[in-house]
Amino acid sequence: MSKTRVTPEEALAFHLEPTPGKFEVTATVPMTTQRDLSLAYSPGVAVPCEAISEDPETAYDYTNKGNLVAVISNGTAVLGLGNLGALASKPVMEGKAVLFKRFADVNSIDIELDTEDTDAFVDAVKLMGPTFGGINLEDIKAPECFIIEQRLKEEMDIPVFHDDQHGTAVICAAGLLNALKLSNKKIEDVRIVLNGAGAAGIACLELLKAMGAKHQNCIMCDTKGVIYQGRTEGMNQWKSAHAVATELRTLEEAMKDADVFLGVSVKGAVTQDMVASMADDPVIFAMANPDPEITPEDAHEVRPDAIVATGRSDYPNQVNNVLGFPYLFRGALDINARAINDEMKIACAHALANLAREDVPDEVALAYGKNLSFGRDYIIPTPFDPRLIHRVPPAVARAGMNTGAARRPIIDMEAYELSLKSRMDPTASILRGINARARANQARMIFAEGDDPRVLRAAVMYQRAGLGKALVVGRADDVKAKLAEAGLEGADREIEVVNAANTLHLETYKQFLYDRLHRRGFDAQDIHRLAARDRHVFSALMLQHGHGDGLVTGATRKSAHILDRINHVFDADKDHGVAGITALLHKGRIVFIADTIVNEWPDEEDLANIAERAATVAQNMGLEPRVAFVSFSTFGYPVSERAEKMAKAADVLDRRGVTFEYEGEMTVDVALNSRAQEAYPFSRLTGPANILIVPARHSASISVKLMQEMAGATVIGPILAGVDGSIQICSTVSTANDILNMAVLAACKVG
Numbered sequence: 001m002s003k004t005r006v007t008p009e010e011a012l013a014f015h016l017e018p019t020p021g022k023f024e025v026t027a028t029v030p031m032t033t034q035r036d037l038s039l040a041y042s043p044g045v046a047v048p049c050e051a052i053s054e055d056p057e058t059a060y061d062y063t064n065k066g067n068l069v070a071v072i073s074n075g076t077a078v079l080g081l082g083n084l085g086a087l088a089s090k091p092v093m094e095g096k097a098v099l100f101k102r103f104a105d106v107n108s109i110d111i112e113l114d115t116e117d118t119d120a121f122v123d124a125v126k127l128m129g130p131t132f133g134g135i136n137l138e139d140i141k142a143p144e145c146f147i148i149e150q151r152l153k154e155e156m157d158i159p160v161f162h163d164d165q166h167g168t169a170v171i172c173a174a175g176l177l178n179a180l181k182l183s184n185k186k187i188e189d190v191r192i193v194l195n196g197a198g199a200a201g202i203a204c205l206e207l208l209k210a211m212g213a214k215h216q217n218c219i220m221c222d223t224k225g226v227i228y229q230g231r232t233e234g235m236n237q238w239k240s241a242h243a244v245a246t247e248l249r250t251l252e253e254a255m256k257d258a259d260v261f262l263g264v265s266v267k268g269a270v271t272q273d274m275v276a277s278m279a280d281d282p283v284i285f286a287m288a289n290p291d292p293e294i295t296p297e298d299a300h301e302v303r304p305d306a307i308v309a310t311g312r313s314d315y316p317n318q319v320n321n322v323l324g325f326p327y328l329f330r331g332a333l334d335i336n337a338r339a340i341n342d343e344m345k346i347a348c349a350h351a352l353a354n355l356a357r358e359d360v361p362d363e364v365a366l367a368y369g370k371n372l373s374f375g376r377d378y379i380i381p382t383p384f385d386p387r388l389i390h391r392v393p394p395a396v397a398r399a400g401m402n403t404g405a406a407r408r409p410i411i412d413m414e415a416y417e418l419s420l421k422s423r424m425d426p427t428a429s430i431l432r433g434i435n436a437r438a439r440a441n442q443a444r445m446i447f448a449e450g451d452d453p454r455v456l457r458a459a460v461m462y463q464r465a466g467l468g469k470a471l472v473v474g475r476a477d478d479v480k481a482k483l484a485e486a487g488l489e490g491a492d493r494e495i496e497v498v499n500a501a502n503t504l505h506l507e508t509y510k511q512f513l514y515d516r517l518h519r520r521g522f523d524a525q526d527i528h529r530l531a532a533r534d535r536h537v538f539s540a541l542m543l544q545h546g547h548g549d550g551l552v553t554g555a556t557r558k559s560a561h562i563l564d565r566i567n568h569v570f571d572a573d574k575d576h577g578v579a580g581i582t583a584l585l586h587k588g589r590i591v592f593i594a595d596t597i598v599n600e601w602p603d604e605e606d607l608a609n610i611a612e613r614a615a616t617v618a619q620n621m622g623l624e625p626r627v628a629f630v631s632f633s634t635f636g637y638p639v640s641e642r643a644e645k646m647a648k649a650a651d652v653l654d655r656r657g658v659t660f661e662y663e664g665e666m667t668v669d670v671a672l673n674s675r676a677q678e679a680y681p682f683s684r685l686t687g688p689a690n691i692l693i694v695p696a697r698h699s700a701s702i703s704v705k706l707m708q709e710m711a712g713a714t715v716i717g718p719i720l721a722g723v724d725g726s727i728q729i730c731s732t733v734s735t736a737n738d739i740l741n742m743a744v745l746a747a748c749k750v751g
């Protein structure tokens, strides 16, 4: 993994632009009309106020309390930079707030308290209790942080969690579980040296001991060296609890033959000589921020056998509490927890450790520019792993419910996990319904491109998810080798590998193709080549003959090429009413755009066909279709012959007597915005359109790609509709997950 260098200028510009700081507050309710104002403010607001006064628990229903966390600091231990004071800690606290939002959809606000007085700090936070669903304490130095957290926990009825203590401890434990697994060592046996006896250090050692590390095997150091029994200088009760009977006095002495070094102290506290003196296969977590106790380069130079982690995002193995606090709070908030207890933290550590041992999704590889698989450079999931949001909070919530921390236990855990998926990824809720249908259908899915690792992984996922049988077209030895390379050794035995050499049907396929193509310029030799050597044609022939129920292809070749090949076997063209429909998912909304693949320049009859196809797809995906024929004019103004066909397409549908809603022609804003639609009371649309029929393929392509690039919309499709066989064509940039989604669509026969 290459180091991403950030210059000081870039860092300042990032915080300055586009507006100073890192977030703003936006309203979730309409605030436009007089009526909105009457509801949001006086007099309407009085009603929830009285309801909460009568029953305080309803604050979780009528206010944002249940999803609002305060990140609170006094700036006495800002990262590893020391006591910079409350104001200077604000960039870190704003940063934590946006991490809460980005990774777990927790709303969060930073609060910097200008005091080093423990009582004043506790009083201030306590008084804020009604506002928040949880309190995340941050960068408060030890030992005051222990007193502050303890008192607030006792005196408040919402989770109070000092991130530098417990967030760090959870991640450190998760990473260590996996690092020890890789170096074949047991936590009960290893000698651990921890440098930095502050907030993070004390909590890390406490959790590791709760998970099996032996007191006598753990040496803790601070600025004065080893914390041994009998030491008096620079001590406090929290350090004393970890003092051991030992002759060792310095970090250097302690490091000799140690199996594990954990650094939560300051930059450069560890030397190469110290690392060189460690036991075989040493584990080094240099977690000080922003600069570690020793860089991975320096550690590896003297100990190539070391497993090294840091707190930074620009090295492999980022052991940083960003993997913990968003998900711990998500799980805790979702059960309206009274506290985050040890069981919830340990459940979080195990969920993280287990996730790192699983196959890594392509989205993660794309974000990091590298394929990751469990090993010395990947012992802990990366922050951009999309599975974290639906794997970690349920583990935390379950542990909270089992230990009495929940005010409102979750009844249906499966539904909860699905809601977490859709919370961060709007595709998930739509895919949920069709996934269930696909599972019920148990379709035999043909994956045409068995030489592509993404396709192979999608095929294995399809089968392992219980969606049906995966039939992979490819060479058996190649499939086996590529699966092993992708970390799926032996999975070739689960799927069925099919090819022209092992099928019993090649002659039947060839005869079919010959009958279809011999008057279109194909001789017997061409037919043999197509049937036996072209996997798209071969796969289409399998589907045509009922030797599979659906087909997914397109990951390796452009869609025009694929469509041409499929047309050798099926009538997948404009003249047979086939259309390509692309679903765009953005901000919890789904809009279909058509035609994105088949009709280059459709006339009004074609446009009406496309609308019918798109309506069927929408219905098959559980939506009530509302079609808008879009252009640059609305109901004849401005006048242009280019827009005429869009208005005429609606007339064609009138004649056909279709039963879904449609209207046109109109501009995209009128189509999508109910307020803009108010200017056209005669319109037959009862709400914003969810299907946009565009004038030509180029406008479809431009719209889809613009939404994808500018707005970050999720794209599904193009979904091929109207073919006499369930075929889906994915794109060459598809991830394994995208390919799996297309297989699910094919299994549901949405087209």
Ligand SMILES: NC(=O)C1=CN([C@@H]2O[C@H](COP(=O)(O)OP(=O)(O)OC[C@H]3O[C@@H](n4cnc5c(N)ncnc54)[C@H](OP(=O)(O)O)[C@@H]3O)[C@@H](O)[C@H]2O)C=CC1
Pocket: 076, 077, 078, 079, 080, 081, 139, 140, 141, 142, 163, 164, 165, 168, 195, 196, 197, 198, 199, 200, 201, 221, 222, 223, 224, 234, 263, 264, 265, 266, 267, 269, 287, 288, 289, 290, 310, 311, 319, 320, 321, 322
């Ligand atoms: N990767 C991650 O996720 C996280 C990393 N951290 C990092 O851990 C470090 C400590 O944070 P935190 O615990 O909150 O801070 P604290 O101020 O609570 O504790 C700092 C501790 O480090 C010790 N220390 C300072 N300098 C040295 C040194 N040269 N050698 C040995 N010990 C030293 C101090 O010793 P003494 O008691 O003698 O003063 C103190 O015990 C920071 O660098 C922070 O960025 C923290 C949280 C999360």
Ligand SMILES: CC(=O)C(=O)O
Pocket: 078, 079, 080, 139, 163, 164, 288, 289, 311, 320, 321, 322
């Ligand atoms: C990561 C973090 O919380 C710290 O370094 O303080």
Ligand SMILES: [Mg+2]
Pocket: 079, 138, 139, 163, 164
């Ligand atoms: Mg911190």
